[in-house]
Amino acid sequence: MEPLMALAIGILYATAIFMMLRRSIVKLVIGLLLLSNAANLLIFTTAGMTRGAPPLIPEGMLQPVGDVADPLPQAVVLTAIVIAFGVLAFAVVLIRRAYEVVKADDLDKMKDTDT
Amino acid sequence: MRPEVALPVLLPLLSGAVSLLFWRSRPMQRFVAVAGNIALLVASLWLFVATLSEGYITMQMGSWPAPFGITLIADMLSAVMILMTGIIGLAMGIYSLATTGRGHEKFGYYPLMHLLLAGVAGAFLTGDIFNLYVWFEVMLVASFALLILGGERAQMEGAIKYVTLNLLASVIFLTAVGLLYGTVGTLNMADIALRIEVAEHDGMVEVLAVMFMVAFGIKAAAFPLFFWLPASYHTPPVAVSALFAGLLTKVGVYALFRVFTLIFDQSMGYLQDIMLWGAVLTMVTGVLGAAAQYEFRRILSFHIVSQIGYMILGLALYTPLAIAGGVFAIMHNIVVKTNLFLISGITHRLQGTYQLKKMGGLYKERPWLAVAFFISAFSLAGVPPLSGFFAKFVIVRAGIEAEAYVVTGIALAVGLMTLYSMVKIWNEVFWKALPEENHVPVSSTPGGDDGRLIKPSLWMMYLPVAVLALFSLLIGIFAEPIMFVMNMIGDQLFEPDGYIEAVLGVSASAEEALLETGELHVEADTIGGEETP
Numbered sequence: 001m002e003p004l005m006a007l008a009i010g011i012l013y014a015t016a017i018f019m020m021l022r023r024s025i026v027k028l029v030i031g032l033l034l035l036s037n038a039a040n041l042l043i044f045t046t047a048g049m050t051r052g053a054p055p056l057i058p059e060g061m062l063q064p065v066g067d068v069a070d071p072l073p074q075a076v077v078l079t080a081i082v083i084a085f086g087v088l089a090f091a092v093v094l095i096r097r098a099y100e101v102v103k104a105d106d107l108d109k110m111k112d113t114d115t
Numbered sequence: 116m117r118p119e120v121a122l123p124v125l126l127p128l129l130s131g132a133v134s135l136l137f138w139r140s141r142p143m144q145r146f147v148a149v150a151g152n153i154a155l156l157v158a159s160l161w162l163f164v165a166t167l168s169e170g171y172i173t174m175q176m177g178s179w180p181a182p183f184g185i186t187l188i189a190d191m192l193s194a195v196m197i198l199m200t201g202i203i204g205l206a207m208g209i210y211s212l213a214t215t216g217r218g219h220e221k222f223g224y225y226p227l228m229h230l231l232l233a234g235v236a237g238a239f240l241t242g243d244i245f246n247l248y249v250w251f252e253v254m255l256v257a258s259f260a261l262l263i264l265g266g267e268r269a270q271m272e273g274a275i276k277y278v279t280l281n282l283l284a285s286v287i288f289l290t291a292v293g294l295l296y297g298t299v300g301t302l303n304m305a306d307i308a309l310r311i312e313v314a315e316h317d318g319m320v321e322v323l324a325v326m327f328m329v330a331f332g333i334k335a336a337a338f339p340l341f342f343w344l345p346a347s348y349h350t351p352p353v354a355v356s357a358l359f360a361g362l363l364t365k366v367g368v369y370a371l372f373r374v375f376t377l378i379f380d381q382s383m384g385y386l387q388d389i390m391l392w393g394a395v396l397t398m399v400t401g402v403l404g405a406a407a408q409y410e411f412r413r414i415l416s417f418h419i420v421s422q423i424g425y426m427i428l429g430l431a432l433y434t435p436l437a438i439a440g441g442v443f444a445i446m447h448n449i450v451v452k453t454n455l456f457l458i459s460g461i462t463h464r465l466q467g468t469y470q471l472k473k474m475g476g477l478y479k480e481r482p483w484l485a486v487a488f489f490i491s492a493f494s495l496a497g498v499p500p501l502s503g504f505f506a507k508f509v510i511v512r513a514g515i516e517a518e519a520y521v522v523t524g525i526a527l528a529v530g531l532m533t534l535y536s537m538v539k540i541w542n543e544v545f546w547k548a549l550p551e552e553n554h555v556p557v558s559s560t561p562g563g564d565d566g567r568l569i570k571p572s573l574w575m576m577y578l579p580v581a582v583l584a585l586f587s588l589l590i591g592i593f594a595e596p597i598m599f600v601m602n603m604i605g606d607q608l609f610e611p612d613g614y615i616e617a618v619l620g621v622s623a624s625a626e627e628a629l630l631e632t633g634e635l636h637v638e639a640d641t642i643g644g645e646e647t648p
Contacts, residue, residue, distance in 0.1 A: 020283070025275060032282050039289045046297025073296060076245055080289055083252045087285075090259055091278055097263070098271040110272040 005045040012038035023107050025095045032091060036084035040077050047073035119165050120174040120187045122158040123197045123236040127151065127204070131229030144225045145212055151229060152201075152208035155236075159194075159201030166194035167600070170607070171617035173242070181619045182306040186242035188618055191604045192442060196239045196369055199449045202586070203361045204232045206453065206579035211354045213575035214460055219264045219352060227264075231257035231358065238366050242618055245292055245302045247370065248285070251334070255281055258363060261355045262347060273347030280343040284333035291326035298323065305618035308377045308611060324379045324386055331374065335367030337427055338397035341420045345404060348419070349412035349469070353460030356412055360419055361453030365445055368426045372441065375430060376608040377615075391431035395525050398424030402532040411459040411469040411544070414536055415452065418495065421529060422448045428526060429510050432517050439605030440509030443597070447494070447502040447590060454491045454583035458484065461576050462544055471543035478545040484577070485545045487584040492537035494587045497530045502590035505598070 012034055019031030050069040057064050102109060130151025137143035166172055166189050176185040189197070207228065215224050234254025241247050263274045296302060298319050299310040314320055329340070336344040344364065348356055379386070401421025408414045422444065429441020459469065461484060466474050478485045494501035497508075507530060514523035590597060607613060 020279070028275075028279060032279065032286075035283070035286045036289075039286050039293065042290055043293030043296065046293050048297075072302070073293070076292075076296070076302075079245075079249060083249065087252065087256060087259075087282060090256065091282070094259070094263065094271070094274055094278060097266060098275055101266070101268045101271045107275070110275060112269055112272050 001049055001051075002045060005041065005049070009038055009041050009045065012041065024105050025098065025107060026105055028107070029088070029091050029095055033084075033088055036080070036088070040080050040084070043073050043080065044077050117165075117172050117174045119158065119162045120172050120189050120240060123155060123162060123200070124187075124233055124240060126155045126158055127229045127233035127236060130154070131226045131233060134226040134229055135223075138223075141217070141220055144220065148208045148211060148225045148228065149205075152205040152232075155232065156201035156205045159197045159236075162189055163194045163198045165189075166191055171613060173617050182301050182303045185246050186303060186305070186618050187240050188242040188305075188614070189240055190607050190614055190617070191600060192369070192372065192608060193239045195442065195446060195600065195604065196365070197236055199365075199446055200232060200235050200239065200362060202583075203358070203449060203453050206457070206583060207354055207358050209575055210357070210457055210460070210579045213572045214354050214464070215352060216265075222264060224261070224264060227257045227261050228358070231261065231362075235362050235366055239369060242304050243302050244295065244304050244307065244374075247304075248288055248292055251285060251288070251366070251370075254363070254366065255285065258359060261358075262351045264352060264355070267350070270350040273350040276343045277347040280333055280340070284330045284340075287326055287333075288330035291323055291330060294319070294326070295323050303618065304373070304377055305611075305615040308380075308615055309619075311378060320379070321386070324375075327374050327379070328371070328386065328390065331367050331371045332393065333367075334364070335371060335423055335427070336364050336397075336420050337423055338393055338400050338420075341397065341401070341423075344420060345413060345416045348416040349410060353412075353456065353463060357453045357456035357460070360415065360456050361449045364419060364423060365426075365449055368423060368445055371427065372430055372438070372608065376438070377611045380611065387431055387433060390427060391519070391522060394424045394427035394431050395522055396424075397421070397427065398526065398529040402529050402536070405536045406532065406539075409471045409543075411462065411471060411474075411540065412456065414471075414540060415455050415459065418533065418536065419452060421533065422452065422495070424529070425507065425510060425526065428522065429513070432510075432513050432519060432522075433609075434513055434517055435602070435605035435609040436516065437510060437513035437605075438608050439598070439601035440506060440513050442604050443509055443601045444506040446597075446601075447506045447587070450583050450586050450590070451491050451494045451503060454487070454580055454587065455495065457576070457580050457583070458488050458491065461573070461580065464573070464576065466549070471540065473550060474544045475547045476545075476549035484580070487580050488541070488545065490584045490587055492541065493534075494591070496534035496537050498534070500591045502587045502594075504591060505594040509598070509601070 016031045016034035016038055019027045019034060022028065047070050050067055053066070053068045055064055055068040055071045099105060130147050133151070134144050134147045137147065162172070171188060171190050173186055173188045175181060176187065211224065211228065231254055234250050234257055237250035238247055238254060241250060259274065259278055262277060263270050292302070295307065298314055298316060299307050301307055301310060311320055333340040348359055398421050401417050401424060405414045405417035405421065408417060425444045426441045426448070429437045429444060462474060462477060463469055465477065465481070468474060490501060494503040497503040497506070507526070511523050511526060514526065
């Protein structure tokens with residue numbers, strides 16, 4: 001499972017960076033979206049994948065029995081997803097507003113602040 | 116239970132929430148802005164005094180024992196940074212009253228300001244690397260919204276660059292956190308510091324170090340990753356510019372200081388060379404970029420980049436004295452840089468432009484403003500006896516002691532170039548006569564940033580400027596007690612055992628011995644049920 005995940009994550013990162021290098025700001029935001037998804041998957045995978053073993057402590061015991069999934073990276077991923085969602089919502093509004101002002105979906109036309 | 120560690124985070128969050136409750140009441144929001152920031156300043160003073168006497172103050176959130184829960188920890192570095200946040204927060208609270216147009220206030224300027232301060236304070240105080248990421252995001256989201264308040268074309272263009280590069284840095288940071296957890300199996304920074312020394316994959320540790328360097332390098336605006344800063348910092352309302360200039364990039368620098376003293380202290384090697392030359396190139400490109408500019412805030416933006424170089428240089432030299440100098444530079448720069456932006460706001464109010472060519476004659480009309488600018492600008496350039504001199508002096512001395520003569524020479528030359536830029540502003544804005552075509556009678560243009568009329572209340576703009584200029588002077592005159600604090604920071608960062616002990620509650624060497632034999636956290640397992648990685 002891990003090699004497959006690693007491959008998928010690699011492809012996601014590559015696609016994201018390719019999208020971010022385009023001139024279109026819409027594609028730029030799609031790139032950002034893919035990038036944060038890739039990072040989330042990566043955290044999920046590096047912590048080790050355990051199948052069908054929720055980290056629950058059986059009644060009357062003080063610790064779980066046998067190998068269980070690590071709950072911490074899942075909490076981390078959950079937080080990261082929520083943050084990425086909020087930030088991307090902002091980015092989508094931003095590109096819309098930027099499009100209204102600049103009237104072009106083209107980063108090369110956004111050089112006013114560089115001169 | 117140590118409330119003083121949590122208060123600097125909770126208070127701005129609380130003021131932000133209260134401010135949101137009074138969404139429609141402008142006077143109430145303005146009142147909360149000042150009152151909340153006074154409370155923050157008091158809390159940060161409390162934390163500073165407490166940390167000064169005890170060295171480290173920790174608080175485990177939810178009373179979970181150290182490596183499992185989130186730790187808040189204040190060492191001297193955090194305490195000084197929090198104190199600066201408090202001072203700048205209050206200065207901005209007052210200054211904003213006079214400069215923020217009604218249009219901006221209506222769209223949540225004050226709640227966002229509080230949220231930004233909460234994010235900054237959280238990043239300074241947390242002892243958990245993922246929590247650091249979360250605070251970075253809190254800070255970023257607030258800064259995004261502040262940056263585009265008003266929605267002008269330049270703001271949108273600047274914001275796209277700012278948002279993209281900062282999000283990219285965040286993702287790199289998050290990726291590094293994920294890989295770090297995969298390598299050492301913990302997120303608590305003190306615990307990471309112990310475990311990374313016995314980690315099996317040396318190559319992985321180096322990759323992680325580079326990833327953290329790149330991520331924080333972007334956020335700190337270090338060479339060659341600084342392009343978002345001069346493209347965006349001159350676009351928002353001036354109070355926002357000043358707040359960003361004073362605090363935001365310094366959070367990136369703080370994170371560099373924290374991570375590269377605590378976690379990656381042993382594995383520096385060639386990374387140290389990269390950081391050293393990165394710092395040198397940051398100084399040089401920043402100051403050269405500024406030399407070509409004729410817009411007040413753009414010159415200052417490029418100088419932020421240049422000054423970041425000095426701070427990172429202090430870290431890269433990696434001696435206790437150099438680190439002390441680097442932190443001195445951070446502290447001095449927060450005061451001075453904010454003040455220069457505030458002054459640019461006043462001159463904009465008086466003459467209606469940021470273009471140096473169109474300004475002039477202010478020395479004659481506002482001599483005290485000229486004095487405040489003089490103090491801040493020459494302090495930035497490092498002229499004795501102002502604050503910048505001592506920051507530079509300590510770094511240069513550490514550089515000579517470390518026998519890095521070329522680097523030290525460049526640092527001194529950059530100081531001269533800084534002086535050139537500051538003299539340029541002085542000549543154009545204060546010294547020369549006002550150009551004929553721009554003969555605006557003084558104080559007949561009491562417009563806010565959005566052009567709407569607001570009451571001319573210049574004293575609210577002068578007060579923070581005067582106080583910050585005084586601070587810069589006092590830091591220079593009373594450099595000795597400040598240097599005492601800085602040396603304490605240098606020692607604490609150089610020998611992170613105290614930090615680790617304060618967080619984990621056991622002495623670092625004992626813990627390390629346990630780690631090597633693989634017996635650590637056996638008792639913790641029976642309590643919490645966390646796997647030993």
